[in-house]
Amino acid sequence: MYFFTVNLAERQGNDLLTRHADALREAFRMTRQAHPFIVEAAVVLPEHLHCLWMLPSSDNDFSRRWRLIKARFSRSIPANERTSPSRRRKGERGIWQRRYWEHLIRDDRDFQRHFDYIHFNPVKHGHLAHVADWSYSSFHRHVVRGVYPMDWAVAPGAIDLVSAGE
Template sequence: MRTYTRARIPGATYFFTVTLAERHGNDLLTRHIDALREAFRVTRQEHPFVVEAVVVLPEHLHCLWKLPANDHDFPLRWRLIKARFSRMIPANETPSPSRLRKGERGIWQRRYWEHLICDDRDMRQHFDYIHFNPIKHGYVARVADWPYSSFHRHVAGGRYPVDWAVAPGAVDLVSAGE
């Protein structure tokens, strides 16, 4: 059997996809966005990292993190964020017997996807992937219309124009001058 070894490099930048256990029809992350933000804030205070880019969708999120030069422990940070978020929201899920035995609520998938960012091109591609995701999943016709994204911060910083991405066939009133 193969074992998975995570690339753990101090000071590196990583792309993550983190998902709820129950994806279908679940809006837990956007419904409790303030709790998620607080879980990130407290964890970042205790174990610093920079959120380069993030998008929160109803049942999953994508983000890019830059870790401190002397630190590679992103698993600890994710454990803390997931646990804090889980403690802050009402308990109304039905955990599986396996999760009950382990004392888990069953909100999050146990695992997550991570990718070590290799170079500037890789970073740009993941920035775009993160910010385009609300269109990809059909939540909005324009990236600028999704409120749970670092896209707005990057528009203000000059990285993206406000009309950067529009779903095919959508009318872009910003570009049309309306």
């Protein structure tokens, strides 16, 4: 089981991932078809994403999977991003950071910490006050499964109008 953070090359003011969420979803679907893995949790923010993946015991090549996801997504959207001279020389698009962060999950406590971190991330970044209001997340799937209550994790200081009776 691995935790990942993957970023766009240009993060400031970029909403590419949420604007093209269907293309990203399709890139994941196609990659999972050819190279299976289970997405235990995921959140897509405008300029980065976090995932927890369970890889098959016989194939832990996550770098190939990320390379395919990034390439499929990149090919599916218009080529109008700023590209550095270095990337142009290599024939690369300027969409993704070349690197990503991966972390091998060590135990159940580590899993739970990253699982919650993923789902709280839109609130952490100030996109909204309630986790349940973010649609680009596996949070709702886990509510249906009974893992989280719908009102889990409200931003500090946020007024919960439902609880306040409004």
